[in-house]
Amino acid sequence: MPKATPVHRQITLADIASGCGVSRATVSLVLRGSPLVNKNTRARVEAELKRQGYVYNRAAANLRRRTSSSIALVINELGNPYFAEFAAGVDEALGKAGFVTLLGSTGESAVREQAVLGSLMEHGPGGIILSPAEGSDARQVLTTVGPHVPLLLFNRELDDEVTEINHWDVLALDNVHGARLATQHLIELGHRRIAFFGGHRDSSSCRQRREGYQQAMRDAGLPIEPRWLIESSPTRLEAARQAGALFAVDPAPTAAVCYNDAVALGLMLGLNQRGRHPGHDFAVTGFDDIAEAEVSVPPLTTLATKPRERGRQAAELIIQRLHHPNTKATRTIAPVQLVVRESSCPPIVTP
Amino acid sequence: MPKATPVHRQITLADIASGCGVSRATVSLVLRGSPLVNKNTRARVEAELKRQGYVYNRAAANLRRRTSSSIALVINELGNPYFAEFAAGVDEALGKAGFVTLLGSTGESAVREQAVLGSLMEHGPGGIILSPAEGSDARQVLTTVGPHVPLLLFNRELDDEVTEINHWDVLALDNVHGARLATQHLIELGHRRIAFFGGHRDSSSCRQRREGYQQAMRDAGLPIEPRWLIESSPTRLEAARQAGALFAVDPAPTAAVCYNDAVALGLMLGLNQRGRHPGHDFAVTGFDDIAEAEVSVPPLTTLATKPRERGRQAAELIIQRLHHPNTKATRTIAPVQLVVRESSCPPIVTP
């Protein structure tokens, strides 16, 4: 591993100490703001620190104190604006609390995730915020992060048993409620044949959103045709390709609750290619409220999940956990909010 | 600072050593893949490492060896998809090379930038990739990062003198050429009155893009009306507000080369609000090719800057620098590519 690189001669406590005729211990006390040290001594030391341009070596301090001042943030895909916003929120809140963010991106691969977690662990993070990659396995995660570092799961859940035993905290979106809101909204507009479009059945968030959709349909006494539950990778391209599946059943649905915004945007693209006009003769809803949702054509009705706020929240939760390692694990369900835009049109009345 | 948090009793080299009856030195040699150690000894040690679930403490190793295995990435605004993609590229390439990314987001504030750099420095990064915030000052940056840690400037340049003296590397986009391409393209479509819209004059990238625009106009023998050079914050909202400034001069321009995509999208919004139809009676170009550019209405003609590739490139450049600290500083100009879409319409012919 050629990952090491020699570093220039550093200015240390010893330099400062000899520079103003005190011991290293005294300088350390000044640095840590101890009230024990004499005012004049403190002033002299501080002047010397400034004069020599001293930079605190937090790694050394952490080693000695057996503490950590970093939190690892492991994310499916930073290029996804949803996770980028989340990361921005995490970093903002961690920075405010004096922690540094160790970043790791997994590209939605469980294998990469293992590698990234392993590498980050060697840097001794005080805690980990993990948005698991698809197919990520709780037991494997446990093997590489060990039972002692606090972990917060975001966005996707892992095996409940492992999560509970290890007191992993969970921050989840209110997926069931969100999908329910979207479905109810379409029903109120007059839609009767509503599909659920996109996502993989084995992802927890997809299952939860489907559940909300089904609840709303059942509550309204509407039938759910199994072929209206259409899977696709949660990407725009895949969704566009799958659009045709909506019309495999006759009569076809007049609306689709989509797994997320990427899928919804892709579906709208696919509909256009088939001569359908989302927002006119077909209604679509998304999930996430990414920036594009507002400016797409037509503007997308969706559920705002406020990823930046979620990021701040995640940071606060993990910091909480660091301060109280032995309290019960928490399961936080973040609210989501329906944002109505033009993509959710009323159905065409067919005679 | 309550940023420290006690960490659980760690498994150390000493545990492994006593666990299989060798010295710590031998275990260390095994870990570092030294050929000096006996095959059987190695096997025994490796088994013990696995058995005890040993996790390498890279911070301790770095302290002893006076090396670093991290690179700091300081970015204006992670929420901006352009920088998010850049960060994803950086993290990907750094991870491959065995480095961990220390993330810092400045929110486009020079004051925050100082704080973030200071905090990151305490974690001893081997190098820094910095995309300076607006108004960032080279001398201040120098004061807090010191003269010894390699720095790569991305996206925005700082005082040339300071940059040169400290051998800071620079990775810049070919802004002049890009803006020139966009302007020439509009000219070829028949536009004669072309504005340059958005950006702040005191940012280097804005100056360079204006320069490219002016070159193209001059080369085509077209006049540049000073009031066609319109400033705005590089955000969608500000740009939408400034749209009216285009029509302060009579005759008004029929096209605008925009500072970037965010500005271009905002301008299109502003034009729509004034009853103008970008892509029909007004042409617009952007810069960056963010994801929205492709799906906006009309789709935006712009310059692809491939931020993820740029991120990988930045990571490679800084790693180069770590390995060769004393070679001359580099100035890399990354190519940009014109992407033609419907927003760049021909002008309406007025009789």
Next chain:
DNA sequence: CTGAAAGCGCTTACAG
């Protein structure tokens, strides 16, 4: 209020 000493977990000459 200040200093001498031990130790965090690792690495690296140096002996053997």
Next chain:
DNA sequence: CTGAAAGCGCTTACAG
């Protein structure tokens, strides 16, 4: 091929 010893830059009882 393996081990004893010193040291990276810091902190923290413990004396004084």
